[in-house]
């Protein structure tokens with residue numbers, strides 16, 4: 109009888125398994141957004157926090173870096189997992205998303221040029237090549253595949269590893285360690301670890317070894333790749349700190365592909381349910397841009413980040429004490445009926461797709477947004493041209509994670525021109 113007991117309202121944001129059924133999630137969270145848009149959560153194992161579910165509140169807090177800090181705990185976790193991490197001696201998280209103020213600004217500047225629109229445009233021929241390679245793979249698979257595993261994951265991984273300068277033979281390791289950090293709560297991604305906390309620590313430790321070797325290599329022989337920029341990056345004329353450099357590698361290696369891959373697989377799920385939406389996209393740049401945004405709005409692969417109040421703050425009439433955390437619920441903000449017309453409808457031609465908050469907003473706005481968008485529209489362009497039939501060949505399976513998640517298995521049947 110235990111499954112008739114409805115989970116507490118905070119559970120929708122912190123319990124990994126509840127992210128494996130997004131229809132139910134949106135139904136429940138839609139109700140919370142309409143009735144308690146700033147939700148107080150006091151669940152066992154967690155320091156109490158508030159959840160911001162409305163677009164306007166997520167937007168305003170994200171942009172107000174003077175009053176809201178990211179800190180080392182910008183991803184929600186259980187207090188005992190955090191303590192385990194501190195006790196393990198592992199370097200505490202210090203990626204761009206964990207840094208604040210001038211430290212964040214200066215570290216972001218190290219790679220910023222690589223992610224500007226012109227620089228990303230320059231990479232388009234290579235993205236085209238990789239998209240062609242995976243469309244050929246789709247053809248070779250002969251009409252049936254697990255699109256998430258066979259296409260979305262390796263395609264998005266290769267685009268990022270290519271600019272990174274990580275050799276192709278190391279890509280499976282990058283995938284495994286990324287899943288160890290983002291998806292550790294999902295039994296499929298637990299690896300040999302006993303629990304998710306240990307899996308995260310083991311993955312970080314392995315990344316440290318890998319990236320220390322990479323740093324040595326790129327300091328000795330710099331190449332035209334992002335790894336060389338990070339290895340030789342300077343802050344105020346001094347080499348970047350060892351810990352910050354390590355975490356810099358990790359965020360670019362991890363944030364760059366699982367996210368985009370979940371967007372692509374979740375978008376394909378919807379297109380398989382309504383293949384007519386694919387037609388007419390090929391060659392129409394405006395339509396492709398809109399379609400990519402709609403896919404990223406619909407899937408919202410990054411489920412949250414936290415912010416902490418520098419002083420007592422009021423959000424939508426609710427007082428948040430100094431030092432308390434708020435969880436920015438991007439998937440909820442992206443279904444806010446005050447901003448999106450018929451938000452529960454997937455429509456690649458919707459006029460308001462560009463209001464998506466999937467990449468955040470403000471100083472921490474996703475560094476790789478240009479890449480993610482380009483990868484999606486490059487693939488959509490080809491799929492729209494090549495696919496003459498598309499349908500689901502089974503139920504999609506969802507990753508269990510409250511941080512980065514989406515469709516991890518997508519059985520499709522299709523025919524190509």
Ligand code: HEM
Nearest residue numbers: 204205363364367368410467468469472473474475476480
């Ligand atoms: C659909 C794909 C993606 C989604 C949904 C996504 C989402 C996000 C979100 C929500 C943030 C935090 C924004 C904020 O706090 O305001 C972020 C930050 C970041 N993302 Fe992405 N991302 C994606 C793809 C990528 C790619 C391809 C890269 C490439 C390396 C990347 C690298 C980063 C980095 C480095 C940050 C930290 C930026 C900072 O704190 O200054 N992301 N992303």
